[in-house]
Amino acid sequence: MVVFDLAKVTVQDIEVGGKRVLVRVDFNVPLIGGEVKDDTRIREALPTIRYLLNHGAKVILASHLGRPKGEVKAELRLDPVAGRLSELLNEPVIKLDQVVGDSVAAAVATLKYGAVLLLENVRFEKGEEKNDPQMSRQLAELADLYVNDAFGTAHRAHASTVGVADFLPAVAGLLMIKEIETLTRCIDNPGRPLVAILGGAKVSDKMNVIRRFLQLADWLLIGGGMANTFLAAQGCALGDSLVESERIAEAKKMLEDSAKSRCRILLPEDLLITREIKADSPYRIIGDGAVEEGWKAVDIGPGTATRYSRIVSEAQMIIWNGPLGVYEVPPFHRGTETLARAVARSDAYSVVGGGDVVAALESLGLSGEISFISTGGGATLEFWEGRELPGIKILQEK
């Protein structure tokens, strides 16, 4: 088992005054009609930015947004992000239209200490996702120090998350440290009973996390599309449900192994099924797991939701990734909602990670009731799997 080294050097451990500091942030926020729809990730980056500004650094921010794949896409420019950041910081934010190059170097040269600028979307550059050393060097030349505060992108080895550290001293930002400490606490020193809730579309994305939680947790509650593959492994007919047939054998082995582990793994005892995934489409609840042809399981049933909620109510710590049904399409959000309310009511320390489950909690207005919401999706999962994330590995140790 990998033991995470918490002893990363942070911005607070070194002198930052009078330095040009390149900060990789994760401003990959949802935009709708050119407006920032959810500014959580921007707000989470404020402590590091404010710290650097207050200590007299020149702050050069870099982020990606969406998947422009090395090309300039007008709708993925960071101008709306700069606008929102400026409002939140209550400071002017200079927004550049380039990521690297002479105009960027000139803008950095004239930037005052204690002021901030934002580079253009780093993924407009072909070198970013290739972790091209030339791009890393160009970014590094802008600064004296590199700070990685982009936990949500720490599982990607890109020029602005990893390569740049070949050319500059690299330290952790405050959000990065908060994520590492909190997520580590869940796995190194959990409150017990530790209840892990895992849902989402595909079991194949999450096999390693399931394996890990089977060793760590006291209860593993499975729902969402991934539950179907486990039910298939128990011999249930699933009709037209999402099932990953190439994973059934592996799922079966996991269920067998769980008999030997401390963890009790629970599968849905009833399912909500429909013919069509569309709002208010007619549905049925079935109790024996046999889904007819033409029907698909799209949510856990109410019996399962009640049983899972009871287990959650006795937890000391809760870890949750992935919604338990097709929460985007009502009424198939109900299983997720019931569990979300149980987690919100519970006194346990609750940690939630994953783009969709966080979106579900937001839409239910319950995210404020969760002890810690990770800014990572894939990064959080890989962290829990026990993998060393490349964007963390490159940070200096104390």
Ligand code: ADP
């Ligand atoms: P997260 O982002 O929280 O990690 P995932 O991305 O793994 O979650 O999965 C979210 C997706 O899973 C949602 O789009 C949801 O509609 C889908 N999903 C959940 N349950 C089912 C199901 N029974 N059948 C098909 N898709 C499902």
Ligand code: MG
């Ligand atoms: Mg997702």
